[in-house]
Amino acid sequence: MNEKKIQWINKPRTWSVTRRELLNKCPRAFILKYGFKKKQGGFNRHLTNISNWTSPYILMQRALRGLIIQRLECVSRGVKWEENDIALKIRSRIIGGLKRQKSVLAVIEKRIGKSSSLRRNINQKEIDRLVEICCMRYHSIISAAPFSEILNGKIEQWFIFSRLTSTVVNDFELHISPDIVWIKGRNCHLLRFNVQGLNKLQHHKSLENTAMVIWAINQKGLPSNHERYVIENFVWSCGKWNRWIETCNLTDIQDARWIIMKDISEMQELYGRLGPALDLSQIPLAKDESICLDCGHRDTCPGGENLERASLIQSALEMAKAAQKRA
Ligand code: SF4
Numbered sequence: 001m002n003e004k005k006i007q008w009i010n011k012p013r014t015w016s017v018t019r020r021e022l023l024n025k026c027p028r029a030f031i032l033k034y035g036f037k038k039k040q041g042g043f044n045r046h047l048t049n050i051s052n053w054t055s056p057y058i059l060m061q062r063a064l065r066g067l068i069i070q071r072l073e074c075v076s077r078g079v080k081w082e083e084n085d086i087a088l089k090i091r092s093r094i095i096g097g098l099k100r101q102k103s104v105l106a107v108i109e110k111r112i113g114k115s116s117s118l119r120r121n122i123n124q125k126e127i128d129r130l131v132e133i134c135c136m137r138y139h140s141i142i143s144a145a146p147f148s149e150i151l152n153g154k155i156e157q158w159f160i161f162s163r164l165t166s167t168v169v170n171d172f173e174l175h176i177s178p179d180i181v182w183i184k185g186r187n188c189h190l191l192r193f194n195v196q197g198l199n200k201l202q203h204h205k206s207l208e209n210t211a212m213v214i215w216a217i218n219q220k221g222l223p224s225n226h227e228r229y230v231i232e233n234f235v236w237s238c239g240k241w242n243r244w245i246e247t248c249n250l251t252d253i254q255d256a257r258w259i260i261m262k263d264i265s266e267m268q269e270l271y272g273r274l275g276p277a278l279d280l281s282q283i284p285l286a287k288d289e290s291i292c293l294d295c296g297h298r299d300t301c302p303g304g305e306n307l308e309r310a311s312l313i314q315s316a317l318e319m320a321k322a323a324q325k326r327a
Contacts (some may be wrong), residue, residue, distance in 0.1 A: 003277075004276055007275075010035055010036065012034060012035070012268055012269055014173040015173070015175065016174075017175075019263075023266065024287075025287065026291050026295070026303075027270050028290075031271065036278075043180035045114075048231055049107070050104055053294070053296025055294040056094070056098065056126065056127075059097040059130075060133060061195040062093075063094050064090070064134045064137055064195050067086070068141060068161070069118050069146075077243055084095070086135055090131050090134045094127060105118060111299075117212065118296065137195070140195070140240070141197040147192065152181070155182045157182060158182035159182070161177045161179060161181065163175055176215045178216070179192050187228055187230050188229050188230070189232055190212040190216055190229055192213075193233075197235035199237040204259065207232050207252065207256045207259050208259075209253045212229075212231060213248055215232065226249070228249065230246075231248060232245050280304075281317040281318075282317065283290055286307060300302060
C-alpha cells in the first residue's frame, strides 16, 4: 500500500470520549495510538499495545468496570453469579493485565536496549491493596440505585450496551452509546458509568452525556422525541459514587453534535500535520508532566525524558516548518 493511501485510510473519522480525552491530554499520544493503525509493518505493529500501557491503579479501574459489566450481563442472560469470590475475580483480572503488560515491556526494552523507565516492582501487598479498593467500589455500586434496582428486579425493562458499538453520523463513527438503558413510565433512562471522574459535572462532560440521546433517537424501538430521555451519569469521585441526572433540550443536542464535529476536525488537522512522511516532530506533546508518567511511549518520546525542553524544541520545529511553507 502506498504512503498516500495509508494516510487516507488512517485519517481520523471516529469519535469517542476516550479519544477526545487523549487528544486533549497529549496530541502526540493520540497520534501514536490512532494515527498508525493501518500501517502494520515494523515497529508500528506494537504501537497499539504500547499505547494501551497503563499503571496498576488504572488496571484496577479497568477490572472494576469489566466486573460490573460482567455482573449485569449475567443477570440479563440469566447466568448464575457467585458473589463470594469477587476478590478472586478482581485479582485475576489485575494479574492478567499485569502479565499482558510484561510482553509489552519486553518489546520496549528490546527496542531501547536498556531497562524501561516503566518497569516497576509490584509486590503482593500492592496487589492486595488494589483488590481491596476494587472490592469496596464494586459492592458500593451494586448496592446503589439504579444498579440495585436492576439486580433485584425493580427495574424490569432494561438493556446493556457496549461502548464499542458505533453510530454513523455524517459518515463519522461515533461511540456514543450508553452503558445501560431502562424504561420507567414514559421516560427512557440512558446511563453511563465512569470508574473515575470529577466530583462536579462540568459543562463539556454534560454535553458528552447528551451525545447518548443522539445515539438513542437513532435506535429502533426507542423514543424519537428527546424530551422523553433522562440522561444519567454514575461516577466514582472523592471516595463515593455520584449520580447525576439531567434532561436535555434541542440546543444541548446541537451543542453535543458541534463539540463532536469540532473534535473530529481537530483530530484530522493534527493528523494532516504528520504528512506522508509521518513527521512526528510536528505533533505537540503533553500539556502536563504527570501525563507522561504512565505513558507507554515515555522511553521513546522526547517528552518522557524532559517535557519542558522537548516541548520547546517541538514548537520551534513546528514554527520552522510553518515559516518554510510561507516562504
Ligand atoms: S511521553 Fe508524554 S509527551 Fe510523549 S507521548 Fe507520552 S504523554 Fe505524550
